[in-house]
Amino acid sequence: MAPKDIMTNSHAKSILNTMNSLRKSQTLCDVTLRVNLKDFPAHRIVLAACSDYFCAMFTNELSEKGKPYVDIQGLTSSTMEILLDFVYTETVHVTVENVQELLPAACLLQLKGVKQACCDFLESQLDPSNCLGIRDFAETHNCLDLMQAAEVYSQKHFPEVVQHEEFMLLHQEEVEKLIHCDEIQINSEEPVFEAVINWVKHNKNEREKSLPQLLQYVRMPLLTPRYITDVIDAEPLIRCSLQCRDLVDEAKKFHLRPELRSQMQGPRTRVRLGANEVLLVIGGFGSQQSPIDIVEKYDPKTQEWSFLPVSVIVAFAMKW
Structure with a gap:
C-alpha cells in the first residue's frame, strides 16, 4: 500500500490547551505584558504567531525585543485578559458592555479574529x-x-x-449624504422632507441656514400636490426662505405643467431605487400575433421578473 498522510483534527486544539495551561501556571513564560500595573505572563512565540503586532515587536530590532516586561498602552487590564484568552483558546466573549473597548484593542494588537468577532456581534445588534x-x-x-x-x-x-x-x-454633511442616497427605501418622499425639517428644528438657531442646501436633496416633484400645498406650503421655515420657495415652485410646476416634465428631468425627479415601485408590462402580441393575456412584473430591488394573475389586468384597467 502507498504511504498516506493522515490529518487529525485534535492536534492544534490540544497544543492550544496545553499552552494555555502553561500560561496559567506561569510555566515556560518568557515575557510579561504589563497593562495598568497588572502583569500578564505569556509566551513570545504564541503572541507572535497570533498577532502581527507582537510578531513585529519580538522579531525586529525594537527595544521590547529582549525585555522581560513589555508595557502595553491604550487598553484596560480587563480587555487584555480577554484578548489573551483568545490568543490561547481561539474563543472570545463579546458583549454589549465590552465591545466598544474590545474592537479598538483588537485593532491595536492586530488580532484579526477578535476584530471580526466584534464586527459580527455589532452587525447582529443593528x-x-x-x-x-x-x-x-x-x-x-x-x-x-x-x-x-x-x-x-x-x-x-x-x-x-x-x-x-x-x-x-448628525452633522449637515452626514445628513446630506443620507438623504441624497438613491437606495433609501421609502414609500414616498414625505419621510425625507419631514426628516430634514425635524433635523433643522432640533437646533433651529444654528441649522436654519442649512435648510435650502438640504432641501435640494428632497425630491419634492415626486410628492403629491396635496402634500405640497397642505404641508410644505404651510411650513413656516419654508415660507421664510426664498430659496426654499423656489424649490417648492419647481415641484408645483412639475405637477401643473406635465408637458414640461421631459425638460425638468434631474436628480429631484428621479425615483429612488429603494422606493416600493415596480414596472408592469401588460398586453401585447405573442410570436403568432395572438393577444397576450398575462401581466409581467419587474422589481428594481431584486432585478427579477415575475408573472402576475390575469385579475391584475382587470384591476389595473378599472383604476385607469
Missing part, C-alpha cells in the same frame, strides 16, 4: 436607534464590511432611523 453610530464606529476602525452593513441598514430602515437621537445629532 437597529434604527444605533445603526448610524455603529457605522461611524466601524469607519473609525476601518471595519469596511460592518460599515457597509450599517449603511445598508440605515437605508433600508430610513423612516425609523430618522426618528432617533443619532440622526438629530
Whole structure:
C-alpha cells in the first residue's frame, strides 16, 4: 500500500490547551505584558504567531525585543485578559458592555479574529436607534464590511432611523449624504422632507441656514400636490426662505405643467431605487400575433421578473 498522510483534527486544539495551561501556571513564560500595573505572563512565540503586532515587536530590532516586561498602552487590564484568552483558546466573549473597548484593542494588537468577532456581534445588534453610530464606529476602525452593513441598514430602515437621537445629532454633511442616497427605501418622499425639517428644528438657531442646501436633496416633484400645498406650503421655515420657495415652485410646476416634465428631468425627479415601485408590462402580441393575456412584473430591488394573475389586468384597467 502507498504511504498516506493522515490529518487529525485534535492536534492544534490540544497544543492550544496545553499552552494555555502553561500560561496559567506561569510555566515556560518568557515575557510579561504589563497593562495598568497588572502583569500578564505569556509566551513570545504564541503572541507572535497570533498577532502581527507582537510578531513585529519580538522579531525586529525594537527595544521590547529582549525585555522581560513589555508595557502595553491604550487598553484596560480587563480587555487584555480577554484578548489573551483568545490568543490561547481561539474563543472570545463579546458583549454589549465590552465591545466598544474590545474592537479598538483588537485593532491595536492586530488580532484579526477578535476584530471580526466584534464586527459580527455589532452587525447582529443593528437597529434604527444605533445603526448610524455603529457605522461611524466601524469607519473609525476601518471595519469596511460592518460599515457597509450599517449603511445598508440605515437605508433600508430610513423612516425609523430618522426618528432617533443619532440622526438629530448628525452633522449637515452626514445628513446630506443620507438623504441624497438613491437606495433609501421609502414609500414616498414625505419621510425625507419631514426628516430634514425635524433635523433643522432640533437646533433651529444654528441649522436654519442649512435648510435650502438640504432641501435640494428632497425630491419634492415626486410628492403629491396635496402634500405640497397642505404641508410644505404651510411650513413656516419654508415660507421664510426664498430659496426654499423656489424649490417648492419647481415641484408645483412639475405637477401643473406635465408637458414640461421631459425638460425638468434631474436628480429631484428621479425615483429612488429603494422606493416600493415596480414596472408592469401588460398586453401585447405573442410570436403568432395572438393577444397576450398575462401581466409581467419587474422589481428594481431584486432585478427579477415575475408573472402576475390575469385579475391584475382587470384591476389595473378599472383604476385607469
